């Protein structure tokens with residue numbers, strides 16, 4: 001008797017669940033219906049988004065905060081085109097992401113577009129299942145490729161192949177790719193020794209840790225201790241050194257005046273898994289002309305890509321830091337002194353920087369809003385921030401507990417990803433209070449996912465910094481007509497209630513009592529904080545940022 005027939009779509013879903021997929025995001029149409037159900041039957045949790053762009057970003061944020069591969073399933077054609085912005089963000093961030101998309105192969109179909117070309121155009125890899133016999137092996141291989149290479153991978157699932165009987169070819173039977181486990185790239189001994197030498201000689205070393213160092217806190221802290229280095233991060237690695245007395249928090253546009261001064265005075269800057277790009281280094285303004293700059297990165301092509309470095313080390317950050325620590329014998333004070341410890345303790349946080357509260361006339365100063373929220377919200381939180389003029393306030397004034405407390409999907413600098421980011425982050429860390437910080441423009445662009453927040457019962461605080469416009473453009477183009485970038489008021493609190501959220505409109509600090517009441521419980525509805533913020537001037541980091549355009 002022949003074995004019962006199992007179709008390819010069913011077999012792929014089950015095989016991927018068996019391979020370790022625990023959560024899958026998507027929008028289901030006919031072309032991904034069976035594969036999605038099979039993932040669920042295999043034990044994965046399916047999270048329905050309301051727009052494929054939301055699904056992609058949820059999966060991206062989930063992957064960043066959980067360490068798993070993000071998985072998305074979409075319908076062919078428009079399902080995939082809707083997802084593309086999120087795919088570009090994930091590809092630029094080297095998020096391991098697998099997109100399963102139905103595919104029509106006849107150009108005469110309404111749904112036809114060149115799906116492989118679309119993915120490749122935004123930096124993702126693209127593959128396809130090719131036969132019943134090989135499909136499961138090809139799907140498992142695509143998943144492993146995403147994980148191993150930290151790449152966004154589109155796997156096209158042609159409809160005709162999906163309905164074939166599945167074979168039982170194991171993934172190992174396919175032509176061999178690179179080895180499965182991420183090889184720990186051993187740093188080249190010569191450059192490691194060179195790094196140990198410059199560190200042993202440095203008087204004011206500063207470490208700037210990026211995305212590639214998020215797993216290496218302990219190793220970098222030990223090396224910092226040995227060499228007297230101060231510790232900072234790029235925005236995406238924010239929180240990594242939280243609690244360390246030598247932590248300067250973020251380097252770059254969001255850096256406090258004290259952090260910027262100390263980084264600018266460094267005689268050695270080591271970027272660990274960090275691009276040292278225009279954001280993190282303020283177009284180089286945070287690097288003294290005489291400073292030695294060293295970059296450590298897994299990827300040789302990242303070295304010196306954004307600015308010239310004195311030399312680079314190709315290697316995995318934790319292993320490299322440990323090797324350097326072992327090479328440096330005696331403990332050095334480096335940058336560290338009692339006097340500096342006291343200055344950092346007194347000036348590390350933006351809250352420590354004096355400002356004139358400009359609240360009034362029915363609008364709250366965004367600094368006052370954010371500082372007050374920081375005081376109110378529990379410390380165990382996970383903060384996600386959209387893009388726009390407002391974005392520095394939550395990124396600078398809301399403390400985060402560690403590197404899993406801040407999710408920043410801004411490698412593509414798209415507005416509108418913030419809410420979906422917060423959903424993915426919340427699902428990765430259900431133990432933390434999720435906070436989404438959005439501008440009114442980004443909030444309205446991504447608003448469909450508010451239904452997802454409510455449906456999933458996420459106890460999320462969604463803060464909208466409402467200046468009734470695209471503040472980034474308003475403040476960038478002084479003196480020009482602003483009709484194209486300003487809008488009439490929108491009752492965002494009413495919109496929130498319409499979706500099923502609790503909501504409050506905030507025009508002064510006193511209105512934030514409603515946040516305290518919500519925090520007291522039961523937190524069974526998400527809370528939308530519609531803050532009408534002052535808008536007389538643009539933010540200081542934005543001026544800096546626009547110098548790069």
Ligand SMILES: Cc1ncc(C[n+]2csc(CCOP(=O)(O)OP(=O)(O)O)c2C)c(N)n1
Nearest residue numbers: 388389390414415439440441442470471472
């Ligand atoms: C998808 C996308 N469209 C347009 C832009 C250009 N852009 C950058 S910031 C911004 C304004 C965002 O407005 P809002 O969310 O209200 O934040 P604000 O700047 O007002 O604080 C726009 C349109 C972009 N970055 N991404």
Ligand SMILES: [Mg+2]
Nearest residue numbers: 439440469471
């Ligand atoms: Mg705005």
